[in-house]
Amino acid sequence: MKSFNYYLLLVVVPLLAFTTAHKYYVSITEVHYVKEKESVQIITRIFIDDLEKLVRARFDESITLAVKNESEKVDFYLEKYLTEKIKIKINxxxxxxxxxxxxxxxxxxxxYIEIPKIDHISEIEVQNLVLFDIFEEQQNVVRLNINDKKKSFILFKENDKGLLKLD
Structure with missing residues (x-):
């Protein structure tokens, strides 16, 4: 009987542990200045399920992301949303x-996002509000690489901006 209880415990405890898994809401945005191209290049990584929930809530409930016949509207919605929620000030x-x-x-x-025709950066401010309107726990990691200076920020609803001064 003791061994039965022991094996039951070994099976049940792991199952219970995984039924209350915590969901993390995070995006990662990298901002690089490519001096030779006079361009600020931005790459934002967002979990597909979180982004899909956002697109359905804000734009179109029938949208499904990352499927073979994805709606042509998805890029339009993403452009509209990301250019509203990511704000950058240069100098x-x-x-x-x-x-x-x-x-x-x-x-x-x-x-992928770009800011063309930037010949000099002495200061850059990044505000990232992505998914704050959907998830209270959302955090946005921003990594800057400007003129060989690197800085990272963790932005959240109450602190949504980061600043890097170069001069």
């Missing part, structure tokens, strides 16, 4: 973000 001036496109890798959507 104190608002930058205009251009959505380049996206691809999927495993369970992550990788979105």
């Amino acid at each position: 104190g001036k608002d930058a205009v973000l251009q959505f380049i496109g996206k691809e999927y890798e495993d369970d992550v959507a990788i979105c």
